[in-house]
Amino acid sequence: MDTKYYRFIFWPLWFVVVPLALALVTLFLLIPGDSAASTSWIRGWVGDQKVPAAIVLFTIYELILNHFRHSLPFASHVGSPQQGKLAPETRRAYEHAGHLLDEAYRILKRHKRAIARELPAGNREELAESLAELRSSMRREPFDEAEFSRRYQRANDLVARNLGRWQRGELREYAESILIAVGVALLLRAFVVEAFKIPSGSMLPTLQIHDHIFVNKFAYGPTIPFSKTRLYDGMPPKHGDVIVFEYPDPDPHAERQDFIKRVVALPGDTLEVFNGHPMINGWQVPNCKAGSVEGAELFVEFLSDYAYVTMSQSYEGRSDKDEGPFVVQDGELWVMGDNRDNSHDSRAWQQGGGVPFANIKGRAMFVWLSFGDGGSFPNITWDRLLTNVMGDPRLPKGTPQAVLDGVERCLAQRPKETYPPPPKK
Numbered sequence: 327m328d329t330k331y332y333r334f335i336f337w338p339l340w341f342v343v344v345p346l347a348l349a350l351v352t353l354f355l356l357i358p359g360d361s362a363a364s365t366s367w368i369r370g371w372v373g374d375q376k377v378p379a380a381i382v383l384f385t386i387y388e389l390i391l392n393h394f395r396h397s398l399p400f401a402s403h404v405g406s407p408q409q410g411k412l413a414p415e416t417r418r419a420y421e422h423a424g425h426l427l428d429e430a431y432r433i434l435k436r437h438k439r440a441i442a443r444e445l446p447a448g449n450r451e452e453l454a455e456s457l458a459e460l461r462s463s464m465r466r467e468p469f470d471e472a473e474f475s476r477r478y479q480r481a482n483d484l485v486a487r488n489l490g491r492w493q494r495g496e497l498r499e500y501a502e503s504i505l506i507a508v509g510v511a512l513l514l515r516a517f518v519v520e521a522f523k524i525p526s527g528s529m530l531p532t533l534q535i536h537d538h539i540f541v542n543k544f545a546y547g548p549t550i551p552f553s554k555t556r557l558y559d560g561m562p563p564k565h566g567d568v569i570v571f572e573y574p575d576p577d578p579h580a581e582r583q584d585f586i587k588r589v590v591a592l593p594g595d596t597l598e599v600f601n602g603h604p605m606i607n608g609w610q611v612p613n614c615k616a617g618s619v620e621g622a623e624l625f626v627e628f629l630s631d632y633a634y635v636t637m638s639q640s641y642e643g644r645s646d647k648d649e650g651p652f653v654v655q656d657g658e659l660w661v662m663g664d665n666r667d668n669s670h671d672s673r674a675w676q677q678g679g680g681v682p683f684a685n686i687k688g689r690a691m692f693v694w695l696s697f698g699d700g701g702s703f704p705n706i707t708w709d710r711l712l713t714n715v716m717g718d719p720r721l722p723k724g725t726p727q728a729v730l731d732g733v734e735r736c737l738a739q740r741p742k743e744t745y746p747p748p749p750k751k
Contacts, residue, residue: 336398340391340395340398341388341391341392344387344391345384345387345388345391346384348383348387349383349384349387350380352383353376353379353380353383356379357376376521376538378508378511378512378514378515379511381507381508381510381514382504382507382508382511384507385503385504385507386504389503389504412469412471416471419474419475419478420464420474422478423460423464423474423478423481423482424464426460426478426481426482426485427457427460427461427481429485429494430453430457430481430485430489431457433489433492433493434489436492437492441488441489445488449488450488452484453484453485453488453489456477456480456481456484457481457485459477459480459481460474460477460478460480460481463477463478512551516543516548516549516551517543517544517548517557518542518543518544518548519540519541519542519543519688519691520540520541520543520570520687520688521538521539521540521541521694522538522539522540522541522570522584522586523536523537523538524536524537524538524539524586527665527668528586528587528663528664528665528668528669528670528671529568529586529587529588529663529664529665529669530637530664530665530668531624531635531637531664531665531719531721531722531725532568532588532634532635532664532715532719533568533586533664533690533693533715534696534707534710534722536696536697536698536707537693537696537710537713538693538694538695538696538697539586539690539691539692539693539694539715540690540691540692540694541570541687541688541689541690541691542688542689542690542691543687543688544688545560545563545688545689546559546560546561546562546563546683546686546688546689547559547560547561549687554684554685561683561686562592562593562659562683563589563592563659563686563689564589564630564631565589565590565591565592565606565629565630565745565746566588566589566590566629566630566631566632566634567588567589567630567632567689567716568587568588568589568689568690568715568716569586569587569588569589569661569681569686569687569688569690570584570585570586570686570687570688570689570690571584571585571586571587571661571681571685571686571687572584572585572685572687573585573685574675574680574681574682574685584687585661585670586690587661587662587663587669587671587672588634588661588662588663588664589659589660589661590604590606590611590629590660590661590662590672591604591606591652591654591659591660592654592659593654593655593656593657593658593659594653594654594656594748594749595607595653595654595660595746595749596608596650596651596652596653596654596749596750597650597651597652597653597654597660598648598649598650598651598652599648599649599650599662599673600648600649601638602636602638602666602667603625603627603636603666604629604662605650606746606747607746607747607748607749607750608747609746609747611627611628611629611746612627612628612741612743612744613625613626613627613628613636614626614735614736614739615732615736616635616729616732616733616735616736617726617728617729617732617733618729619725619726621639622637622638622639623637623638623639624636624637624729624732624733625637625638626719626733626736626737628740628741628744629744629746630744630745631744632716633718633719633736633737633740634664634719635664635719635721635733636664636665636666637664637665637666637667638666638667639667639668649673652672652673652679654680655680657682657683658680658681658682658683659680659681659683660672660679660680660681661681690715690716691714691715691716692712692713692714692715693710693711693712693713693715694711694712695711696710696711696713707722707723709722709723710722718737719733719737721733
């Protein structure tokens with residue numbers, strides 16, 4: 327097989343697939359279970375910061391594999407022709423020699439003035455000569471291992487003696503790589519994307535319990551870490567957006583809780599709710615009954631650009647009472663769960679029920695992981711993976727075919743008017 331094909335297998339397998347798999351397995355083992363509190367700060371941090379932890383674990387495993395790369399399967403078939411003919415230890419020395427040349431020439435270029443000032447001309451000439459001889463020995467055909475070893479050792483000694491103050495050790499390079507990974511992970515979490523776990527059924531059937539989703543923190547303007555100040559303001563969200571936000575608890579000492587709900591009303595809107603269905607500024611949000619399942623009625627609602635499935639109980643205790651009218655204050659919005667009779671949302675909150683813009687963390691993107699019974703590895707619900715939260719309705723596996731057909735029928739009958747009228751002045 328040609329060398330390029332081995333490279334096509336070798337690099338993705340050992341430096342993408344394997345470290346990713348190891349990182350995910352380690353992550354699952356470290357995440358504390360739902361029924362037990364974390365027993366260490368490491369498990370607590372991993373449970374709260376899954377994406378940064380996964381990035382750091384991936385980096386660590388990749389560094390370990392990189393250290394042993396010359397002993398991995400297919401290693402003898404990648405790299406230069408000379409490397410493929412060498413024993414693993416010699417291949418390691420050959421690659422280190424290449425790194426030594428790159429680092430030495432980089433130092434000579436970057437610190438040219440300091441080196442000319444501090445090193446005698448004879449030392450500089452000797453160093454340049456040894457580097458040129460090492461490069462020549464690495465390119466020689468046929469390859470002379472003994473000559474290469476002598477010239478590599480001489481060049482390594484001269485570089486350490488003359489340029490050692492500017493060199494970076496292997497341990498330092500590994501530490502810098504891990505620190506960079508941590509920094510990138512934290513920046514991604516702070517400004518771009520964050521992972522959240524769905525703890526309850528308030529958004530059924532759109533989101534299932536134990537779904538893990540990514541949230542776009544750029545959608546409404548990223549916040550400065552440890553504050554609620556936004557770098558730019560992309561407010562307010564649209565009607566129908568599914569957002570993650572910090573629960574607006576009036577008690578400043580209360581524990582912070584992250585909620586996920588659907589936006590139903592924006593500043594100035596008048597919201598009323600009849601039998602679980604919202605009316606905005608006197609306009610009834612269009613809905614279509616798709617069917618019933620396990621004592622619940624499923625409806626497809628059409629709001630703004632979105633079509634989604636809501637759930638209402640068909641037994642005693644359902645939301646058959648009128649709620650509202652509620653007028654949304656400036657700088658706030660009102661939210662509801664898609665599981666209309668089992669959602670702690672704006673209808674039940676005190677102080678008007680609004681979510682301040684400052685509490686919004688971002689807009690839901692897609693399900694990146696989902697668990698079934700038990701909520702832990704290995705009970706992965708594969709059919710939930712990559713479900714677009716803001717996309718077309720996607721009901722869980724096992725939903726009766728009659729209900730699925732009902733959803734398709736409702737979607738085919740999408741009404742022309744799906745945007746609420748503006749608030750009355």
